[in-house]
Amino acid sequence: MENLAMGNYGVYVWSCFGLTLAVIVFSDWRARLRHKRVYREIEVRIKALEERQ
Amino acid sequence: MWKFFHRLASPPHFYRLAAVFAPWFALPALVLIAYGVYAGLFLAPMDYQQGDAFRIIYVHVPSAYLSIMAYMIMAISGGIGLIWRMKLAHAVAAAAAPLGAAFTFLALVTGSIWGRPMWGTWWEWGDPRLTSELILLFLYFGYMALRGAIDDTAKADKASAVLALVGVVNVVIVHYSVEWWSSLHQGQTLLKEGGPAMDPGMLYPLLAMILGFTFLFGSLLLRRVRTEVLFRERRTRWVREMILSPEGS
Amino acid sequence: MTAKLSADDLTLIRGERCLFEGLGFALNSGELLLLEGRNGCGKTSLMRAIAGMLSLETGQVLWNDVPVLKQRQTFHGELVWLAHRTGLKGDLNMVENLHFEESLRPQSGRDREAVYARLGIERLKRLPLRSLSAGQQRRVALARMLLADVPLWLLDEPFTNLDREGRKLVMELAEEHLAAGGLCVMAAHQDVDINGPVTKIQMQ
Amino acid sequence: MSDSGPQIPGIFSGLWATARRDLLLAWKRPGDVLNPLFFFAMVCTLFPLAIGPSPEQLEFIGPGVLWVAALLSTLLSLNSLFLGDFEDGSLDQLLVSPQPLPVLALGKTLAHWLTSGLPLVLVSPILAVTYRMPASVVPVMMLTLLLGTISLSLLGSIGAALTVGLHRGTALLSLLILPLAMPVLLLGANTVSLAAGNDIYTTGVWALGAYAIASLSLAPYATAAALRISNE
Numbered sequence: 001m002e003n004l005a006m007g008n009y010g011v012y013v014w015s016c017f018g019l020t021l022a023v024i025v026f027s028d029w030r031a032r033l034r035h036k037r038v039y040r041e042i043e044v045r046i047k048a049l050e051e052r053q
Numbered sequence: 054m055w056k057f058f059h060r061l062a063s064p065p066h067f068y069r070l071a072a073v074f075a076p077w078f079a080l081p082a083l084v085l086i087a088y089g090v091y092a093g094l095f096l097a098p099m100d101y102q103q104g105d106a107f108r109i110i111y112v113h114v115p116s117a118y119l120s121i122m123a124y125m126i127m128a129i130s131g132g133i134g135l136i137w138r139m140k141l142a143h144a145v146a147a148a149a150a151p152l153g154a155a156f157t158f159l160a161l162v163t164g165s166i167w168g169r170p171m172w173g174t175w176w177e178w179g180d181p182r183l184t185s186e187l188i189l190l191f192l193y194f195g196y197m198a199l200r201g202a203i204d205d206t207a208k209a210d211k212a213s214a215v216l217a218l219v220g221v222v223n224v225v226i227v228h229y230s231v232e233w234w235s236s237l238h239q240g241q242t243l244l245k246e247g248g249p250a251m252d253p254g255m256l257y258p259l260l261a262m263i264l265g266f267t268f269l270f271g272s273l274l275l276r277r278v279r280t281e282v283l284f285r286e287r288r289t290r291w292v293r294e295m296i297l298s299p300e301g302s
Numbered sequence: 303m304t305a306k307l308s309a310d311d312l313t314l315i316r317g318e319r320c321l322f323e324g325l326g327f328a329l330n331s332g333e334l335l336l337l338e339g340r341n342g343c344g345k346t347s348l349m350r351a352i353a354g355m356l357s358l359e360t361g362q363v364l365w366n367d368v369p370v371l372k373q374r375q376t377f378h379g380e381l382v383w384l385a386h387r388t389g390l391k392g393d394l395n396m397v398e399n400l401h402f403e404e405s406l407r408p409q410s411g412r413d414r415e416a417v418y419a420r421l422g423i424e425r426l427k428r429l430p431l432r433s434l435s436a437g438q439q440r441r442v443a444l445a446r447m448l449l450a451d452v453p454l455w456l457l458d459e460p461f462t463n464l465d466r467e468g469r470k471l472v473m474e475l476a477e478e479h480l481a482a483g484g485l486c487v488m489a490a491h492q493d494v495d496i497n498g499p500v501t502k503i504q505m506q
Numbered sequence: 507m508s509d510s511g512p513q514i515p516g517i518f519s520g521l522w523a524t525a526r527r528d529l530l531l532a533w534k535r536p537g538d539v540l541n542p543l544f545f546f547a548m549v550c551t552l553f554p555l556a557i558g559p560s561p562e563q564l565e566f567i568g569p570g571v572l573w574v575a576a577l578l579s580t581l582l583s584l585n586s587l588f589l590g591d592f593e594d595g596s597l598d599q600l601l602v603s604p605q606p607l608p609v610l611a612l613g614k615t616l617a618h619w620l621t622s623g624l625p626l627v628l629v630s631p632i633l634a635v636t637y638r639m640p641a642s643v644v645p646v647m648m649l650t651l652l653l654g655t656i657s658l659s660l661l662g663s664i665g666a667a668l669t670v671g672l673h674r675g676t677a678l679l680s681l682l683i684l685p686l687a688m689p690v691l692l693l694g695a696n697t698v699s700l701a702a703g704n705d706i707y708t709t710g711v712w713a714l715g716a717y718a719i720a721s722l723s724l725a726p727y728a729t730a731a732a733l734r735i736s737n738e
Contacts, residue, residue, distance in 0.1 A: 008104075009104055009105045009106040009108075009170055010105075012106055012109065012166050012167065012169060012170055013094070013105060013106065013108050013109055015166060016109045016112050016113070016162075016163040016166050016167070017090065017094070017111075017112055019159070019162060019163070019166075020112040020116065020159055020163065023155055023158065023159050024155075024269070024273075027151070027152065027155045027273065028273055028276070031273065031276050031277050031280065032276070034280050035276065035279065035280040035283070038280055038283055038284045038287075039283065039296075041287075042283070042287045042292060042296060043296050045287075046292075046293050046296050046297065047296075050297065135731075138357075188685050188688050191681075191684065191685035191688075192685045192686075194681060194685075195681045195682040195684075195685055195686075198678055198681050198682070199668060199669070199678065199682060202669075202672050202673075202674060202675075202678050203672065204317070205316070205317055207357070208735060208736075208738055211735040212668050212732065212735050212736065215664070215668065215728055215731050215732050215735065216664075216668060216682060218728070219661075219664055219686065219728050220685075220686065222724070223685075223686050223689070226689045226717070227688065227689050230689040230692050230693055230713070231689075231692065233693075233709070233713075234692050234696055237696060237700070288318070350598075353601075353602050354602075355598070355601055355602065355734070355737065355738065356738050357738060375514075375604050375605075375606065376604070378602050378603055378604040379514045379604030381602065383598070383599070383602050385595050385598055385599070386595070387593075387594055387595025387598070388594070388595060389594060389595035389596040389597075389598055389599035390594070390596070391527070391531060391590075391594065391596065392594065393531055393534045393535060394527070394530060394531065394534070398527075398530060402523050402524075402526075402527045403599075404515075405515055405519045405520060405522070405523030406515060406519075406520055406523060406603040406604065406605050407514070407515070407603065407604060408513050408514055408515070408604075430534075
């Protein structure tokens with residue numbers, strides 16, 4: 001427990017590490033989401049074109 | 054060699070390769086960062102001046118370093134795209150911008166959180182690094198705003214490449230001018246340049262973190278470039294064939 | 303002196319739209335290239351591409367068999383472009399506007415007063431262009447074209463804002479230019495009646 | 507047509523012609539020159555009103571305020587640098603002229619500086635006096651403004667060229683140019699402050715001079731490239 005408290009600086013140190021993790025995960029999640037959306041859009045458009053022919 | 058680059062630059066080839074390579078970046082990133090975080094938080098000795106608060110450098114320094122590197126990547130690939138009309142290079146530049154901005158933001162916030170116990174304030178204008186970092190963030194905002202404002206992708210690519218190249222010259226000038234400015238008004242900074250040599254117990258985790266963040270950045274960038282390539286090539290035959298093929302992707 | 307303007311396999315994609323694909327032509331001294339088609343079909347874009355202002359997807363434009371992008375300044379020194387927007391300053395008068403152009407481009411040394419008189423603008427010299435009618439402004443743009451000493455004329459919808467007499471005048475001027483060994487690229491959505499060798503490109 | 511081929515006028519002819527034409531236009535529309543100057547004066551008025559008329563404080567913030575006001579007023583005038591040419595088609599004509607485009611862009615930027623930067627430098631002593639700037643510091647301030655506004659005009663021409671023809675161009679232009687202009691502001695204002703505090707200020711002047719020379723030799727190329735891209 002003493003280690004985690006970081007000699008009274010725990011709040012600062014842990015918030016920094018936590019925030020870094022959060023930003024990286026969020027950014028990666030957004031990137032995955034965008035990839036899926038782009039892929040889906042193209043898929044829908046191409047399938048629609050295919051069916052019309 | 055040339056042939057290899059040429060093939061790499063072809064969008065369908067890159068699209069497939071990026072999917073294969075992304076885990077090869079993610080894996081070392083994970084290992085290095087796991088070691089760095091553990092060693093940095095628990096094994097590294099305490100700094101005699103800053104106490105445990107110094108452990109913030111294990112996320113601050115890699116972020117700050119990536120913020121600069123991402124801008125360089127953006128400018129260099131923008132330049133390559135302008136000169137050799139390589140479309141993949143523009144896709145890399147477009148993908149690097151939001152990532153670079155995210156790491157700049159991280160460097161700023163972690164620096165500011167460190168400043169709270171050290172300076173007793175959340176923001177200290179006297180610190181040259183934080184100030185330069187803030188200007189860098191504005192440069193990223195400008196770059197992304199310009200990209201967002203131009204509808205035609207090809208035009209947006211070229212215009213923002215010019216801006217990034219102008220910006221990269223400016224980053225250097227910002228660095229030195231801010232340094233000069235803060236030397237007029239004393240300031241303490243998170244990482245002292247040319248200060249006493251770091252204890253190896255402190256240094257190795259930091260190096261591991263820097264290397265780990267670089268790999269992480271590589272893997273994040275690959276994924277984004279992949280999306281960018283897919284979007285830009287949405288009207289081409291290879292995308293059509295890939296989507297219609299039974300295994301998909 | 304003979305000159306040659308040619309192009310092959312020009313493809314231009316703007317955003318999602320392909321304006322033209324695999325387009326080619328060859329034009330020699332004394333010939334007219336006529337771009338036909340309704341408005342918004344890419345005539346102006348083709349004109350801009352010929353002038354070296356657009357980056358093409360494929361193909362290149364050649365001037366005397368050298369790509370124009372490799373000799374941009376030389377090429378630009380041998381053309382005038384009469385664009386849809388005249389490129390003249392409304393706040394300046396005719397003489398000031400033409401004087402500016404003189405400092406940029408080789409001049410033919412034709413008698414200026416005669417050119418003004420022929421275009422019917424000799425009385426407008428000291429008026430700011432803003433106060434002239436659209437047709438008169440176009441005539442000033444024509445004067446700029448006539449005073450330059452260049453073999454290649456790029457005329458984008460030269461008949462806009464002109465009356466019947468003005469249209470006839472433009473056709474006469476073009477004929478004279480061709481007869482003197484000049485080249486002319488003209489985009490028009492109206493009927494053009496010009497004597498001389500004409501190549502037509504019908505654009506969709 | 508002569509056999510030797512027609513003579514293209516030299517580059518100084520092109521430089522001078524573009525500068526002359528823009529100066530002539532500014533002469534016919536004095537508002538375009540005066541408005542940024544009024545803006546400059548007004549921003550300088552805002553600070554005493556907001557902070558209070560205490561002489562020590564005004565003397566202390568004077569250099570910074572004058573420099574920020576100069577930067578903002580330059581920014582205000584930059585938006586119209588290529589806009590008029592873009593709208594009436596003369597930008598197209600410049601792009602197909604046989605003159606090197608960087609030279610023409612430099613000519614336009616020169617005219618912009620003569621009609622926005624230079625008047626600002628000339629007016630600044632009046633405002634400096636209201637901020638109780640010592641007479642010995644005023645020449646230093648004018649020198650920094652002179653060098654600084656040259657750099658700002660040149661940097662600004664890149665931004666103006668990148669944003670010409672875009673909707674929402676004005677706000678975007680500020681967003682692009684302000685971070686680029688920050689070193690100039692920082693060098694300029696701090697040099698004046700140093701001079702006011704009787705410190706050695708030559709480093710700042712040299713740095714500003716170097717910045718001006720560097721932007722003079724590089725910015726026209728970037729502006730030209732940006733103009734071609736924007737006008738595609």
